[in-house]
Amino acid sequence: MINRKRALLQLPQGAESFYLDDAVRHRGLIERIERVVASWGYLPVQTPVFDFFGVYEGLIPSRDARSIYRLIDREGDVLMLRYDNTLFLAKHMGLMLAEADLPVRVWYGDTILRHQDAEDISNDEFFQTGIELIGRQGLDADLEVLVLLDRVFRELGAPQRVVHLGSRALLTALVPAEPADPARDLRRAIALRRHDEVQEQCIRNGGCLPERAQFLAELFAFIGTHDELDRLLERGHRDQLLTTAESRELRYLERLSTEYARLGLQAELRIDLSEVGSQPYHTGIAFNVYMDGVGAAIASGGRYDHLLSHFGIDAPAVGFSILLRKVQEHLTTEIPRDEERRPTQVTGGSFRARLEKADRIRAEGGAALL
Template sequence: MHPDALGLVPPRGMRDIVPPASAGLKQLRSEVMRVFGLYGYDRVTTPPFELADVLERGLDAVDRRELMRFVEPHSGEVALLRPDMTPQVARIVATRLADRPAPHRLCYEGTVVRRMRHRARRRQQTLQAGIECIGWSGPAADIEVLRVADHACQQVGLRGHQFELAHVNIAATMLDLVPTTARQAVADALAQKDAFAIEARLQQAGVPARERSRVLALTELYGDVSVLRAARKRFPTGPVAVALEELGEVVDRLADVSLAAPVTVDLGELRGHSYYTGVSVTLLAEGPGAPVGTGGRYDALLARFGMPAPATGFAFDVDNLAWALRAQGESLLDRAPLRVVVVGEDGVADPLAAALRAGGLPAARMEGNAKQASAYAASWRYPLVIVAGQRSHRVLRTADEQSTRIASDAPDIIVQLTSFAHAATGAAL
């Protein structure tokens, strides 16, 4: 009977990740985390839930209906499953690492949980991998975060993506011109660049023509970095001009940095966490229809935990990153590490499997013949089956049923196995 019929399924919005997809996702996260480490970002591990009154300090205007709450049985206090890791990292820095010199370069990976209301795909469980650079103000820190994210994209082979820069104070300042009752509707229309809907909402709300034109200008201020020149002419003074200056500093410095991905600007961008205070970045790619990653400056967040400090960061939505890679024709299964099934007489197969494991190659022993082992390997996505022999080993490739032989005393047997596993064709014997 199907598990659905028995009710043996995860809660709505949650999911199991089974082999070999789980191994592919783990490898993808590992590649991203390795890049973070290359830039000096130290891994930090955060708890899966926290007390609500602590974590909510860093969640600001997040809709509380999106949070997963429960009563912690030992204390009787309300707790939250973590909906976002950045506030957790901020708490850790403020309470555990405050005595260390800045900047605090920290990275993390894990699952966050949030009720995704008003979404077509009601995914509540999201894999994240991100970095936080705390205690470093100015555009140099923003540039570093962009460089790390760009390097990670190159490492995993992402193509056709772009980094979209914005400044949260620009759209926020314009929305302050809109009455509270109409603000969400205008924000939704602005996200769609729907000038007609914005105009209609603003007129209904009684917003004067001059203010309407300022809000409507945001629907056109997106594209390449030349957009900033037009924006400076449109907003020469005031809070928007200050925000444009800050964004312009980052863009100007990017001219001296060789990012693999193009950089665009969208001054009407509203995505991002409510704690962002300055320049923000959204990583976009074909496939998921949602950001592959988001980040930005959050200079006010640490103060909520008792340690005022500037900060910036970036986080990949690993699920959307995997989706984008699939959209360009790459399979997560190809990222799973090589592993083999070994069959044969115990006196030959057992020492061979042990030697492969000692060399770092996962090897599963199996009884039975080559046909049975091949069926098992194909089902569990083992790329190779080795039929151990005294003088040579027969190696079967499950992807195309090709085979080859490797001498039993070959000193580079793992190299040969790896090469054969990744070859498009092999010589059938």
């Protein structure tokens, strides 16, 4: 049991607070994000702070499940605190939406609560803001999300960032994900770039012959440009090491990266086939954004076409989330705090007179202290 003094002096692992200038900057950044996404037609949503754990249990990777704070309510049901906005949002959107409502564009910005190891701040996540485009499939929808992400970061001032774009669909073409996610070990080996393990898993779970497994291990380690990927694929096709489904997914990524490049966006996009999505519910594209000076991805996203079907409506969805606290100190955008928002101290006269004077200042867009 923690003693009173220690409890007073520190917060539990996984919790965070921010005040004054830090809070002003945080809110300012959120306002900017809201301004951008609202201009793209995204509406705000608010997810509950806690919900029933059992509803989400099968959708949470076991590694993540250990970091979830759980509690028991008065009826004995196990609840979980909001550890990820996407999951909570999926349930509530799934229950609320009908086919006729689609497509729906929403954005969120909220705290998330999860345990974190004291030694591993690379996993620090206290606040998630993001968007979801529900009810749209295909190239235009995927592009919309990638472009909007670029616009948001441009507004926030995030220099030297790169988008690494991969595909869960490529992995699913090799090893079907449903129903028990047998590709979990392979997914982890790919994400950690463990070449030998990927090869072994391709043979064991994907039923590949050694030559094809070796090629796939090389493929899943690929990072580079459209042209570089083309050269690798030429070999794959020549030696008949790729299935039709795998080729289709790779061509789709190439098309997406080509269209992205034509749009003249700020962030470089690299095709990175080790980006296969971290969650069991990912389906199509998967991406992470990295920035110089930050020890972990600053934003992540992808497609999750069947997630909402767990909660009532089978609608495709694609989106991203930004880990704002992770990136906040690296953003170059100036948030006005002192001069423009510094309140004027109103003095002299009765309270009523001071109130009237203060209201005049406020009506002109200023701030006033009574």
